[in-house]
Amino acid sequence: MRPEPSFAPAPMPGPARPARRAPSPASGTGLAVEWLTPGALAPGEQARWARLSERSPESNVFALDWFMGAALHHCTGKQRVRLAVVRQADGEWLGALPLALAVRIGRTPVPHWLSWRATNQFLGGPLVASGGEEAFWRALLGALDTRPGAGLALMCEGLAADETATLALLSTVAEDGRRSWIPRRTDRPARLGRGDTGTADGAASxxxxxxxxxxxxxxxxxxxxxxxxxxxxxxxxxxxxxxxxxxxxxxxxxxxxxxxxxxxxxxxxxxxxxxxxxxxxxxxxxxxxxxxxxxxxxxxxxxxxxxxxxxxxxxxxxxxxxxxxxxxxxxxxxxxxxxxxxLAFDTCAGEGAPADPFWPDRRQVIDCVVAIGSPARRGVLAGAMGSAALWRGLSRP
Incomplete structure (x- = not known):
């Protein structure tokens, strides 16, 4: 069972600026956001998805088209999942992220758009063309600002803290002055490319x-x-x-x-x-x-x-x-x-996995909640998240 969310504020690389609406993704960027039904993709769209995987060498394997496509086909159950696609002017996909509407964050009633993944997808996050990470997040957040539906937030679960797409999300949120929270932060055994010795000088630990x-x-x-x-x-x-x-x-x-x-x-x-x-x-x-x-x-x-x-x-x-x-x-x-x-190795071990001498490092994985929509919506979200933190006796700056 997961621990209760701590609702820690997301790190802010610089001083926060007043909240502002993100620009429309179709305005001056050549990008558009579309909501596609995964099981009804035309062959041409499936080919664009596959080409996006080829342009995304840093993405985790669970986000690649052949893995995510199989997960969406077999594991959505009765959930209504849509594939949020940021499309370039030439029709190619810049990025894709499956989203579903959820109603709670931990025990707190907060309707939000949740990044979807199957039980056996051990990392979340979008599939994004290399170099397009910030543009992807700006386009998607801008689209959710314009048409948030019932959602007060975008919640991305299971993000590897060291992935380029995760760093781009946190940077974009900070630059836009959006409120954000980290309701869960964990780590697991890994080897981050140093070799198998567990020591910097090459000797076995x-x-x-x-x-x-x-x-x-x-x-x-x-x-x-x-x-x-x-x-x-x-x-x-x-x-x-x-x-x-x-x-x-x-x-x-x-x-x-x-x-x-x-x-x-x-x-x-x-x-x-x-x-x-x-x-x-x-x-x-x-x-x-x-x-x-x-x-x-x-x-x-x-x-x-x-x-x-x-x-x-x-x-x-x-x-x-x-x-x-x-x-x-x-x-x-x-x-x-x-x-x-x-060759770095992420064990993808479950939460609370103990230290392992064969994998001497720890890879951090986070969930991130980002405010979307009008200032009024963002105020409601901040109140809900603040009440949850107060209820648990947690302090916030």
Missing amino acids: PALRKARARLSSLERRLARDLGEVRVELHPLDRDPEDWIARFLDLERAGWKGRGGSALACEPCNAALFRKTIREGHRRGHARLASLAAGGRVLAMTSWFECGGRAFGFKMAHEESARRHAPGRLLMRAVAEELADPA
Whole structure:
């Protein structure tokens, strides 16, 4: 369960200016904002979405057209989600962000436009052409100012604090003098491109040396008890269907299956997993690995690589072998596979994930609430957010 929002004000790079309406996106910029139905995109629009992904090398994998398209197809349920598209004068997409109307922020009644993502999309945020981040946010916020509907705010969940699009949002909000809040801020294990040692001088950290020694001992014990230990990286030229089926069965056989949270327990989640692994594998982005002992598969994991960064996805392990820590043994192998210092790795671990010596850094992830609409609307929003903060005994500057 998520902690209650703290409603901290978003950082302001410079002194705040009086609130002003953002200019109309169609006024002097050559940009227009359109609200498209994801399931009814014409082939030409789907092609523009795909070309936008090619122009967005810094975007996270979960925002790319082939991943987000699959999520929208399989996981929206009864939600009414629209794809907010900022279109250039030549018809190409500058950026896209799925939005849905939501009614609460934490326990506080605040109708707002929420950036939509599926349960198994571990980062949020828009897909934006490189270099167009500020223009995208100005156009989208301007459109929401003009036609906010029932929403008092735009809320973007799961933004990586170091992504260019996130920095552009915070900068644009500050420059426009908009009120904004950070209702949630968390971090998770990662490697931010420094290598796998955990120290600046290249020497293995004490925690990493200890973890390696312990896992080496467990690996020897596993080999003695069950047979030869092997780690296999699924070849890119081999069909992934058998790997997918085995992973779903392995995960469902464990505690996630008993608790109803395994992918196979929800048809939409299983379908998203199958589709994104297939498509990611076809495109050369998905990496699939397994650890076996004596020919018996004990742990499996997957991750994606694109844009010079890797993103952890799903892992499962055999519970009967948990004393041998097969999941940790496999993660050690993944860390060694990704030892290239240029390839950053976001574990995409859940909130509250402890420190991990194989991933010695922490990547910060935030939610951001931004005021939209008329001054009156912004005043109502500020009152609601302020009341929530006061109720929780939190101070605001």
